[in-house]
Amino acid sequence: MLRNAASILALSIACCSVSQVAAGDLDRYSAAATMHTWAYAAERIASRCAKQYPEVGAQIQNDLSTWKRNDKIAILRGEATWREMQAASPRSATEERDDEAQLERLWVAISSQGLSDPAGTGKLRCVAYFANRANGALRASRPDVFRALEQ
Numbered sequence: 001m002l003r004n005a006a007s008i009l010a011l012s013i014a015c016c017s018v019s020q021v022a023a024g025d026l027d028r029y030s031a032a033a034t035m036h037t038w039a040y041a042a043e044r045i046a047s048r049c050a051k052q053y054p055e056v057g058a059q060i061q062n063d064l065s066t067w068k069r070n071d072k073i074a075i076l077r078g079e080a081t082w083r084e085m086q087a088a089s090p091r092s093a094t095e096e097r098d099d100e101a102q103l104e105r106l107w108v109a110i111s112s113q114g115l116s117d118p119a120g121t122g123k124l125r126c127v128a129y130f131a132n133r134a135n136g137a138l139r140a141s142r143p144d145v146f147r148a149l150e151q
Contacts (some may be wrong), residue, residue, distance in 0.1 A: 028081055031148035038138060041103060042067070042130070048107055049126035056127050060116025063130035066077040071139060081149075 026034075046064050059143035068075060091099075110129060111122040132138075139146050 004010055014144055020062040026148045027116070028077075028148050028151075029085060032081035032085065034059060034142070034145050035074060035149060036135075037140045038097075039079065041106060042133065044103055045107060045110065045126070045129060048111070049123075052111060053123040056123055060130045063134035065125075066068070067130070067133035067138075070136065071146070074146045077149045078145075089121040107113040 036134075042064055046060050049060050110125045113122050
């Protein structure tokens with residue numbers, strides 16, 4: 001069970017795109033893996049966005065801090081449960097490489113400037129990624145994760 005919940009990290013690295021689960025169906029291990037995914041991705045994407053677009057670095061950090069403050073209980077409980085899961089069943093090097101590849105794909109999706117995109121699209125996507133977190137988009141789109149962690 002713990003190994004399966006931990007593998008959610010590789011499947012859900014892309015912010016809110018994890019499919020909706022019926023109310024009450026999400027256990028705390030799956031919720032913890034999802035929350036860990038969100039927190040892990042947020043920290044790394046914030047760093048890359050700030051490096052690539054330093055003019056919005058302060059705004060991104062402010063939004064990241066707002067999200068962490070607003071969802072503090074769920075984030076802390078998710079990370080504590082994630083540490084328990086890791087202690088019981090550490091992730092393999094292959095799984096960790098897969099996670100990094102998923103994170104790289106997320107970064108490319110956020111930062112890429114397509115030929116038909118208006119100028120500054122990557123910067124706007126970075127700002128939106130963190131503004132959505134600060135404004136409660138994760139809680140609104142995945143209340144099951146928060147319910148499982150805040151009970």
